[in-house]
Amino acid sequence: MKLQLCAEIEGHFLLKSKVEAKRNQYDFEIFEKEGKYFISITKPVKNYMDYAPKLYVKDGVIHIKATKPEIYKDMAEWLYYIEAMGAFNFEVTKIHIDELEVKWIYETEEEKGSIPITSLKRNKKKHKASKYLSDRNLLNLILFRKMLPEAHIPFSYYRQAKTFFDNDNYYFAFINYFMMLEFCFADGHFHKKDVINSFKKSILLKLCVLSAISMIKNDSKVENYKWLMEECKVRHKDVNFESVIYLLIEYRGLLSHASERSNKYLFDNYKLRPLAFITSVICFLLCEYIQVYSCSSKEDKQRLISEKINKLEQELFAKE
Structure with missing residues (x-):
């Protein structure tokens, strides 16, 4: 045979x-x-x-x-x-x-x-168009340029990451999703400790991460949340904002360098799918919140985000 x-x-x-x-x-x-x-x-x-x-x-x-x-x-x-x-x-x-x-x-x-x-x-599931464009969709993009003149930079990382993700290239999907977060929240830092500190300061990022945790925790497909819990467990951490930030930055360090530890993911990158998926949810929410709060004053934005964070923390951690 x-x-x-x-x-x-x-x-x-x-x-x-x-x-x-x-x-x-x-x-x-x-x-x-x-x-x-x-x-x-x-x-x-x-x-x-x-x-x-x-x-x-x-x-x-x-x-x-x-x-x-x-x-x-x-x-x-x-x-x-x-x-x-x-x-x-x-x-x-x-x-x-x-x-x-x-x-x-x-x-x-x-x-x-x-x-x-x-x-x-094996046959990949084909992605079909499902959204009809309207005049309002186009007008919103034009108006966003005045309120968000540099938003096209992080959104470009999102676009590239989503293309990789849709083609099952989870390695480079994660790298590009992380670059979006890095552009928005790292304050120009690259060293692990400095990036962690910068990320922790952002309440917008905290809102995105907690919202993502809530979504995947309540998803009927539990594999992604199980993966997250296991990754936190082996690092002796609970599933929370700071743990997810630590995890993302640790994987960024691993996958951004050619080494024996990272090489295995080049040819078996499906192991990275939960990581890429969770990061994609965080970045999707970031895109949404950037646009939603673009018309708010700094004070209103801070207040609205803080209220959402408090609600999410009660939902996720009140019983712990």
Whole structure:
């Protein structure tokens, strides 16, 4: 039995025909299909039934258990390597590793029919437009420039971060979200201690963080809040404003430098999804509050934010 990984590959290169290479047990191909380029890696697998997909029935419903990832981890690492090195050597721009097709290929008559599903492909959820623009939307943007002349700078970081996030690139999504916070609240500081102190002084940031904690705590999808609690727990901290600030700045320091500790996230950045998601909520709220309070006086803004913070603190921490 052979196992094959296949993914779309994009880049500034051309094919006259299929290109092939072989290395040890691996067969590599780049080919064209239906106007797109694809790359495949194939290898033989012994004891394939230990890893192959399975069908089972639970509560009267048929379920599919996909191919165990450990059997193709080495092949996925090849794709990461080719994507990175190929960027220089023949201008690869992206291999869609997040939309892999995992395919089992029969080699003998005896193997035929032994696997109930020979091919499974991941498909990313497509983002569809859901908001109609109005005259008021456009007018508001024009008016904001007078009240918020420099807002386009942090909002540019937000735009770039959201693009990364929507493409499942959580590593660089977090970096850009953090740069938005850094621009708004770090007061020009870069050292960890100084940035923490500057962040703690901002009641607007405190409002954003507490609002984000409240939202993810009450979300039906509890994974993000569980992740946050665990991250705070291992650092002997409670989930609160100061702990979240500490966590964000600590990860900024880790992910902004090339090291053995950060390198692992380059090729397994899904581990960073909860971090990127929580930071995205904070930054989304920041965008909203920047605009909402743009017409308020300094005194009114301070009062309104303080009132919201007091309400959130009672909601989140009153029973503790």
